[in-house]
Amino acid sequence: DPCLALCMCGNSMSAPLPAVVPAARKATAAVIFLHGLGDTGHGWASAFTGIKTPHVKYICPHAPTIPVTLNMRMSMPAWFDIYSLNHDADEDASGIKRASENLKALIDHEVKNGIPSHRIMLGGFSQGGALSLYTALTSQHKLAGVIALSCWLPLRNSFPQASACGANADVPLLQCHGDADGIVPVHFGRQSVEKMKSLINPANITFKTYRGLAHDACPEEMVEVKRFIEKQLPPI
Template identity: 35%
Template sequence: MLDTQSLLPAIKITTGPNPTHTILWMHGLGADGNDFVPIVQALDLPPATPIRFLFPHAPIQPVTINGGWKMRAWYDIKHNDLSWQEDETGIRNSQRAITALIEHEIQQGVPAERIVLAGFSQGGAMALQTGLRLPHKLAGIMVLSGYLPLPHHLAREAHSANISTPIFMAHGTQDPVVPIALANTSQQHLREHRHSVEWHEYPMAHAVCDPELADISRWLRKVLQ
């Protein structure tokens, strides 16, 4: 059994009693689990499907690119070029922590194939990092304004259980934080390694927009069946 005392703290919202599905949603750099709580009401999901939303809080740690200030972060960022000198140790530590949350959901009675791993920005990067290496097939992986971290390790580390797991990637064409070129390179890399990616672009910056929410709702209805 997992030690629940060591699990990441998380905000839990259920849309009905005895949830049959889980959406585990990671926030971006400097935010916390509260950041995407309002999205639960904005999503058009089947009322007959009881869902547990989990919004975990990343650990507080110094972030080099922000002058070493301590904030909630899934891993350190050292440069504006997010693909340069990645914090592999931090990424893998957060991967283990997120995997523990997934394992706890499975122990709570929600099978992995009914769990969606989602995230925004850094959280989206962690959704890919964790989900593609998980030895249990997930319902889906959702990446909003994010990218694929440690891409050169993917071929060796990706687990066959999630080779066909649907991946939803969405990005703003004017994103100044995570350049759309990096996200595009990420989705191409995923496709080259036989992963199924549904790609969307929107005329926005580093944010979430209404047309994107409509696409997210449609995709979630499909993968949460």
């Protein structure tokens, strides 16, 4: 679908079509899952093939290729620029907002195709998880849930302290992190969860850590993801 490619790209060059794991029967729900820096959607599409639910469609977009400051300005797949891995570093606010608008356009596309937003779940790993958290907090679409793996909340100081995140004030959130993550340390995840508790209903937040897990996913975590998807997106 050419519209998918256009709406996932913030510039005139179109990003490749997302990797899609189709539902085994009529799709009544969708999971949109974003990869991390330098990756593509293919690996995550393969991971979801292993835990798929028959009525759920899994969409794993590919980020556009852009110069990344952290990578000495070399070009690589990225949802937005990253200047540093320091927790208090400046952030690419315009890039994050642009990428978030593109992700909202992809949600719109699925809604127009007949899957209501409350049957659409956002998720992502690392930079993709960061973008999913930001988008859920700024979207007018009421979402089914958010899966945030090995990530952080970007532009965290732009959100009010009060629980005032509109459509998704009650969104269920599954956040997971390896305790041996040397790229996005687990304390970034913990700090993000504490901030999220001030923004959405804390009763709907689940935070899991995995002993010895580096900046990666593990089978136990994927079982948890599968359970979360099946709970929030039951058959209808």
